[in-house]
Amino acid sequence: MTETDPKLYPYSLEILPPKADGASYQWAIRKNGKLAQRSDRSLHSEAKARESGMAQIEKLLSGVGDR
Numbered sequence: 001m002t003e004t005d006p007k008l009y010p011y012s013l014e015i016l017p018p019k020a021d022g023a024s025y026q027w028a029i030r031k032n033g034k035l036a037q038r039s040d041r042s043l044h045s046e047a048k049a050r051e052s053g054m055a056q057i058e059k060l061l062s063g064v065g066d067r
Contacts, residue, residue, distance in 0.1 A: 008057055008061070010031050013054060014027065025049035026049065
């Protein structure tokens with residue numbers, strides 16, 4: 001599931017579901033459609049993955065952690 005909110009431009013957040021039962025959620029941040037970052041931690045729910053991904057986008061939008 002990809003979230004493309006105009007307030008997040010040029011970023012979008014993609015929540016990646018578990019690949020197997022018992023596995024964890026992941027997130028990916030795309031900048032203008034290209035992969036910019038992905039989660040390095042396993043998250044136990046879709047809500048936690050979304051929360052973590054959105055926090056990272058907020059950092060990127062404020063200039064913190066931008067490469």
